[in-house]
Amino acid sequence: MKIQFMKYRWYSIIGSLLVLLGTLLVTEYHFGGFNKGIDFAGGIKIEVAVNEKITADTLRAFFSQKNIPAQVFATDKDQRNTIKIEIGGQTEVLLTAEAEKNKADLEARGFAVNSVDYLRAMLIDSLANKKESDVQFINADHVGPTIGKYLTVAAVKVLSVALILITIYVAFRFRLNFAVGALFASIHDLVITFGVIGVLQIPLSVPVVAALLTILGYSINDTIVIFDRIRENLQGQEELGIDKVVDRSIVQSMTRTINTTTTTILAILPVYFLGGEGLRDLALVLIIGILIGTYSSNLIAAPVVVIWDNIVKRRRFKRA
Amino acid sequence: MIIGFIIVLSIMLIWPNIGERTVNVYFQEEISEEQRESSLQGLQEYLKRNYGERYSFEKRELKKDDKSPAETVLSVKGNFIQTAFLNELSRQPGVDGARLQLEPMWVERNLKARPFKLGLDLQGGMNLVLEGDFEKLKEQLERQYPPSLLEELNKQLAAETDPEKKKEIEFKISQVKTAFDFSDERKRMDTEGALEIIRSRIDRTGVSEPLIRLQGADKIEISLPGVASPEQAKKIISSTARVEYRLAEPSAGGSSGPFTTAANARFKDYLQLQTEYQRKEFIRKLESEIKLPRQYGIFVYMERTDELDNRSKAGLVPRYFMVLENEVALSGDMMSRNVYANFDPETMQNTVEFELTAAGRERFADITTKNRGRQLAILIDGIVRSAPNINEPITGGRARISGSFSPQEAKDLALIIREGALPVPMKIVEERSVGPTMGQESIERGFKAIIFGLFLVILYMAVYYHVAGLIADISLLLNLLFMAGIFALMDFTITLPGLAGVVLTLGMAVDANVIIFERLREELGRGNSLKKAVDAGFQRATWTILDSNLTTLISAVILSSKLGVGPIKGFGVTLFVGIVTTLFTSLYVGKAIFFWLVFDVNIQSLPLGWGKYRKALKAKVEARAV
Numbered sequence: 001m002k003i004q005f006m007k008y009r010w011y012s013i014i015g016s017l018l019v020l021l022g023t024l025l026v027t028e029y030h031f032g033g034f035n036k037g038i039d040f041a042g043g044i045k046i047e048v049a050v051n052e053k054i055t056a057d058t059l060r061a062f063f064s065q066k067n068i069p070a071q072v073f074a075t076d077k078d079q080r081n082t083i084k085i086e087i088g089g090q091t092e093v094l095l096t097a098e099a100e101k102n103k104a105d106l107e108a109r110g111f112a113v114n115s116v117d118y119l120r121a122m123l124i125d126s127l128a129n130k131k132e133s134d135v136q137f138i139n140a141d142h143v144g145p146t147i148g149k150y151l152t153v154a155a156v157k158v159l160s161v162a163l164i165l166i167t168i169y170v171a172f173r174f175r176l177n178f179a180v181g182a183l184f185a186s187i188h189d190l191v192i193t194f195g196v197i198g199v200l201q202i203p204l205s206v207p208v209v210a211a212l213l214t215i216l217g218y219s220i221n222d223t224i225v226i227f228d229r230i231r232e233n234l235q236g237q238e239e240l241g242i243d244k245v246v247d248r249s250i251v252q253s254m255t256r257t258i259n260t261t262t263t264t265i266l267a268i269l270p271v272y273f274l275g276g277e278g279l280r281d282l283a284l285v286l287i288i289g290i291l292i293g294t295y296s297s298n299l300i301a302a303p304v305v306v307i308w309d310n311i312v313k314r315r316r317f318k319r320a
Numbered sequence: 321m322i323i324g325f326i327i328v329l330s331i332m333l334i335w336p337n338i339g340e341r342t343v344n345v346y347f348q349e350e351i352s353e354e355q356r357e358s359s360l361q362g363l364q365e366y367l368k369r370n371y372g373e374r375y376s377f378e379k380r381e382l383k384k385d386d387k388s389p390a391e392t393v394l395s396v397k398g399n400f401i402q403t404a405f406l407n408e409l410s411r412q413p414g415v416d417g418a419r420l421q422l423e424p425m426w427v428e429r430n431l432k433a434r435p436f437k438l439g440l441d442l443q444g445g446m447n448l449v450l451e452g453d454f455e456k457l458k459e460q461l462e463r464q465y466p467p468s469l470l471e472e473l474n475k476q477l478a479a480e481t482d483p484e485k486k487k488e489i490e491f492k493i494s495q496v497k498t499a500f501d502f503s504d505e506r507k508r509m510d511t512e513g514a515l516e517i518i519r520s521r522i523d524r525t526g527v528s529e530p531l532i533r534l535q536g537a538d539k540i541e542i543s544l545p546g547v548a549s550p551e552q553a554k555k556i557i558s559s560t561a562r563v564e565y566r567l568a569e570p571s572a573g574g575s576s577g578p579f580t581t582a583a584n585a586r587f588k589d590y591l592q593l594q595t596e597y598q599r600k601e602f603i604r605k606l607e608s609e610i611k612l613p614r615q616y617g618i619f620v621y622m623e624r625t626d627e628l629d630n631r632s633k634a635g636l637v638p639r640y641f642m643v644l645e646n647e648v649a650l651s652g653d654m655m656s657r658n659v660y661a662n663f664d665p666e667t668m669q670n671t672v673e674f675e676l677t678a679a680g681r682e683r684f685a686d687i688t689t690k691n692r693g694r695q696l697a698i699l700i701d702g703i704v705r706s707a708p709n710i711n712e713p714i715t716g717g718r719a720r721i722s723g724s725f726s727p728q729e730a731k732d733l734a735l736i737i738r739e740g741a742l743p744v745p746m747k748i749v750e751e752r753s754v755g756p757t758m759g760q761e762s763i764e765r766g767f768k769a770i771i772f773g774l775f776l777v778i779l780y781m782a783v784y785y786h787v788a789g790l791i792a793d794i795s796l797l798l799n800l801l802f803m804a805g806i807f808a809l810m811d812f813t814i815t816l817p818g819l820a821g822v823v824l825t826l827g828m829a830v831d832a833n834v835i836i837f838e839r840l841r842e843e844l845g846r847g848n849s850l851k852k853a854v855d856a857g858f859q860r861a862t863w864t865i866l867d868s869n870l871t872t873l874i875s876a877v878i879l880s881s882k883l884g885v886g887p888i889k890g891f892g893v894t895l896f897v898g899i900v901t902t903l904f905t906s907l908y909v910g911k912a913i914f915f916w917l918v919f920d921v922n923i924q925s926l927p928l929g930w931g932k933y934r935k936a937l938k939a940k941v942e943a944r945a946v
Binding site for chain 2: 114116137138139140141142143144150154155158161162165166169170173182206207209210211213214216217218220221222224225227228229232252253255256259260262263264265266267268269270271273274275276278279282283286
């Protein structure tokens with residue numbers, strides 16, 4: 001089998017850039033930016049038990065009457081009979097301020113002074129005739145506006161350090177052009193996955209960050225296996241021209257590429273379907289990232305190695 | 321041999337998690353027989369209603385040793401008993417929370433294996449992140465030191481000629497300046513102080529396995545397993561600790577006072593006691609036994625240790641008795657927030673310097689003048705945490721505690737003194753609560769997903785690579801087992817994303833086997849004999865596998881290093897352990913199985929799946945037969 005992957009190297013690189021640009025543009029102009037989720041933008045997420053007084057309708061009526069922008073939606077009936085409420089970061093700040101104003105009242109009733117408890121107190125008063133047991137919060141997440149920045153900074157820092165060290169390792173074990181290829185491919189995977197996250201409007205959360213980091217690991221692993229093949233085939237065959245060697249290496253590794261990608265995705269699919277809401281986004285991001293990672297090892301990392309190699313050779317040629 | 325040993329060890333290490341566990345629920349001793357009976361009834365009904373399907377329970381009579389009388393306990397048995405459940409039990413009426421713990425298993429006593437800790441997302445509980453509200457603190461300080469004060473002081477300084485007084489004003493200026501210095505260092509110190517206070521508040525409530533740690537410079541993360549209602553958790557945190565200062569019994573010529581000596585003679589007996597109630601009773605009896613005058617009382621000096629001691633959940637260990645005055649000499653609110661650990665270059669000693677409020681200054685001067693040479697004990701919630709000597713009268717409102725402290729001890733003492741008030745008001749910036757049933761659901765879903773994913777991978781490998789695939793499957797299962805064993809040793813907290821990380825690692829672990837098998841097929845396809853192919857195949861594949869895994873290992877190390885935060889760190893650790901076990905199972909266990917089959921059993925062909933390599937191999941075998 002002979003496929004001349006390297007003949008089309010510019011197509012895949014330009015194609016990736018176009019996809020990246022496209023996803024970012026769609027995210028920005030169609031959706032108005034990333035869906036930041038409460039982990040990053042701050043806000044309140046509450047799951048409340050349904051009973052005759054607490055239903056989606058009464059809750060919606062309550063929020064519109066109080067003029068609180070909140071999203072109310074029912075969860076899957078077969079899982080739990082609950083309703084989810086999501087409130088954005090801006091509103092959360094206002095609610096906290098309100099809670100602070102009603103501090104004396106909240107404390108007298110034994111509630112802590114913060115937005116979640118303030119909301120619960122209001123619900124108890126308006127919808128449950130002041131009967132506390134009728135308003136049961138099953139889950140309550142409340143994230144202040146500062147956490148997101150902290151997380152972003154930490155994630156970016158961790159990613160950069162990891163990338164730099166990996167590049168150094170690859171440069172040391174292989175050659176500089178391989179290191180450049182690996183670096184490009186890793187950044188490519190992270191950024192494009194990020195773009196797809198934006199297009200699919202997956203809410204950014206801590207598990208999603210963890211997934212991005214894993215993709216980095218997976219993609220590097222995949223890239224190195226192909227590099228290893230290229231390095232092995234290069235020995236004594238350099239006169240063939242690096243593109244031929246790379247083509248052959250990619251073909252030789254093809255079965256392993258397909259099998260590894262398949263098994264990894266097979267392992268994650270059940271997490272997507274059975275893992276419940278908490279894991280669905282994480283699994284989805286992983287699946288997307290793994291597919292992109294597989295693509296980039298073959299059609300981004302390897303071409304960059306070839307291109308870099310050609311540039312270096314041309315320079316040497318000119319100098320000579 | 322080695323492989324067998326590691327397998328057995330891993331199974332033993334994870335046994336506390338999968339085996340059946342027992343919890344003996346004791347009831348409080350101070351309540352009456354009828355109350356105890358009704359608590360027992362109530363608890364039984366509660367368990368039947370909420371946990372009837374998962375746990376079994378029975379009434380038993382237990383004796384601590386032959387001498388003590390039998391006690392009625394409720395023995396709860398079941399799999400997967402979590403801390404959250406224990407914390408829930410301890411809040412039931414009449415239950416003695418202090419004596420509630422899992423009966424340790426043999427491996428736990430002897431091998432340091434601990435049951436897995438489940439993250440709050442899996443066992444239910446409350447997670448809070450608090451942040452120091454330095455804006456608010458600034459407002460408060462501005463009330464204390466109005467902005468005009470500094471100007472005024474500067475004017476005074478310029479006008480003053482007397483060097484003594486000049487020094488005093490300069491000191492005041494620097495004091496005001498330090499109060500408003502919001503450097504990162506200062507923020508960290510204040511947050512650490514707040515953390516220490518919050519820790520002692522949480523310790524007091526008996527919530528077991530709380531996680532309280534610094535996040536960045538000005539945030540505190542708190543996890544309380546099993547505390548389901550947010551109100552309850554927030555109440556725990558916002559309750560105020562009581563700090564007070566009491567004078568000790570005067571010492572008699574270098575040695576401790578007669579009552580102190582008499583009380584400490586019985587200290588050993590005190591240590592034997594199991595429950596809070598027994599200890600209180602013991603001290604009450606001891607006080608009348610040694611005929612303690614009414615103005616004194618016996619208090620316990622405790623130290624914080626890092627050793628995990630099951631009996632003292634708080635990590636505070638009693639050291640000795642102190643006889644202190646019942647009258648409080650100074651209350652915590654008389655201390656200002658300016659408490660610092662310092663180093664005195666003249667005496668070469670670490671010291672703690674503190675300042676009093678205006679109200680405290682006079683009182684402190686009075687006490688230190690009258691009671692020179694006596695110890696002044698610092699108590700937090702009735703427990704003595706430090707007892708420095710009064711060396712000289714302190715009239716200026718600033719004092720220094722000196723002694724043979726290590727720098728760390730001085731720092732700790734400064735924290736303790738500052739515990740009178742939170743050094744900086746805290747606000748809740750993040751809050752997550754997960755109900756216990758939710759957590760249970762997540763575990764079940766998570767495990768179902770893992771098992772199913774594992775099954776699919778195993779199936780795929782067996783179908784694609786036939787017998788060799790089965791060998792890969794064996795090493796995959798061993799991989800999972802080893803990972804679990806390492807987690808058990810590491811005292812690792814499993815979270816939902818962590819579980820996903822495990823799944824992913826399993827998917828990737830197969831990669832090593834795939835690389836090896838593809839190599840084998842290639843070697844065989846070239847017409848090599850099976851022996852030669854296995855030999856060369858492993859040799860070539862080893863470096864590929866090492867290189868690819870080592871690069872992934874780099875990112876795993878970075879993620880689990882100091883740079884990673886909270887959940888990211890946990891994920892990194894999962895990845896790290898996964899890579900190590902993958903390398904071991906594929907390059908050591910898998911290789912051992914292959915080499916044993918090919919070289920010892922001497923098989924002639926090995927089904928490696930479909931493809932043209934088979935023909936080559938077949939031809940080879942036939943050629944040899946001819």
